[in-house]
Amino acid sequence: xxQVKQNSPSLSVQEGRISILxxxxxxxxxxxxxxxxxxxxxxxxxxxxxxxxKDKNEDGRFTVFLNKSAKHLSLHIxxxxxxDSAVYFCAASALFTGGGNKLTFGTGTxxxxxx
Amino acid sequence: DTGVSQDPRHKITKRGQNVTFRCDPISEHNRLxxxxxxxxQGPEFLTYFQNEAQLEKSRLLSDRFxxxxxxxxxxxxxxxxxxxxxxxxxLCASRLGQEDxxxxxxxxxxxxVT
Numbered sequence: 001x002x003q004v005k006q007n008s009p010s011l012s013v014q015e016g017r018i019s020i021l022x023x024x025x026x027x028x029x030x031x032x033x034x035x036x037x038x039x040x041x042x043x044x045x046x047x048x049x050x051x052x053x054k055d056k057n058e059d060g061r062f063t064v065f066l067n068k069s070a071k072h073l074s075l076h077i078x079x080x081x082x083x084d085s086a087v088y089f090c091a092a093s094a095l096f097t098g099g100g101n102k103l104t105f106g107t108g109t110x111x112x113x114x115x
Numbered sequence: 116d117t118g119v120s121q122d123p124r125h126k127i128t129k130r131g132q133n134v135t136f137r138c139d140p141i142s143e144h145n146r147l148x149x150x151x152x153x154x155x156q157g158p159e160f161l162t163y164f165q166n167e168a169q170l171e172k173s174r175l176l177s178d179r180f181x182x183x184x185x186x187x188x189x190x191x192x193x194x195x196x197x198x199x200x201x202x203x204x205x206l207c208a209s210r211l212g213q214e215d216x217x218x219x220x221x222x223x224x225x226x227x228v229t
Contacts, residue, residue, distance in 0.1 A: 004157070032215065034217060036220075041222065042222050043119070043206055043208075043220030043221050043222045043223050044158065044206075044220045045220070046217035046218065046219065049215070049217060051215065089157050089158070091157070095214055095215060100214045100215070101146070101148070101163050101170070101171060102160045102163070102171065102173075103158075103160065103218065104160070105157030105158050105159070106157050107155060107156055107157050108157055
């Protein structure tokens with residue numbers, strides 16, 4: 001039962017353009033969402049988060065959008081840079097109902113930013 | 116902040132042997148987590164500690180798995196009688212006690228069971 005889904009295993013974008021990574025979830029108890037980036041042979045690195053009381057959170061080149069009614073979130077990277085090439089994981093938890101200590105991850109999207 | 120440290124980085128063992136991994140969290144983080152990641156999947160939650168207390172365990176954590184955090188600092192994860200299905204990346208993470216603070220992951224221990 002995959003409660004967090006990233007349906008695109010890979011995405012290729014040109015340098016300078018926008019990268020849009022998508023994530024869907026099925027568990028309506030999830031109220032806190034995070035994006036992690038992972039390079040080969042390294043652990044995941046936290047990028048940005050959003051709680052269910054917001055629909056947008058921005059940090060530099062990274063913006064996360066949350067559509068609660070659709071149970072969908074997306075990560076926008078603008079402009080994309082070659083160093084952004086990595087696997088991106090979406091993760092969710094039921095933070096505000098006591099489930100904040102268990103993150104459920106998606107299967108990841110491999111982003112390749114080409115010159 | 117020296118980051119979360121895991122040792123060893125790689126472990127190759129024969130089926131049936133026991134293995135133990137160590138995790139040193141970021142020093143001021145009182146919460147410590149173990150996750151497992153297999154090829155093509157995202158990390159899956161195994162267990163978590165608040166200080167030295169193990170407060171939650173996933174049903175993925177069979178009786179052959181045991182985790183400890185004896186002094187509320189470093190943690191160990193032991194797998195007894197390893198099976199080929201245990202082959203995976205074992206990730207440790209830590210965070211502050213504030214509920215919305217993000218997990219900081221180590222670089223993991225890659226276990227291969229032959």
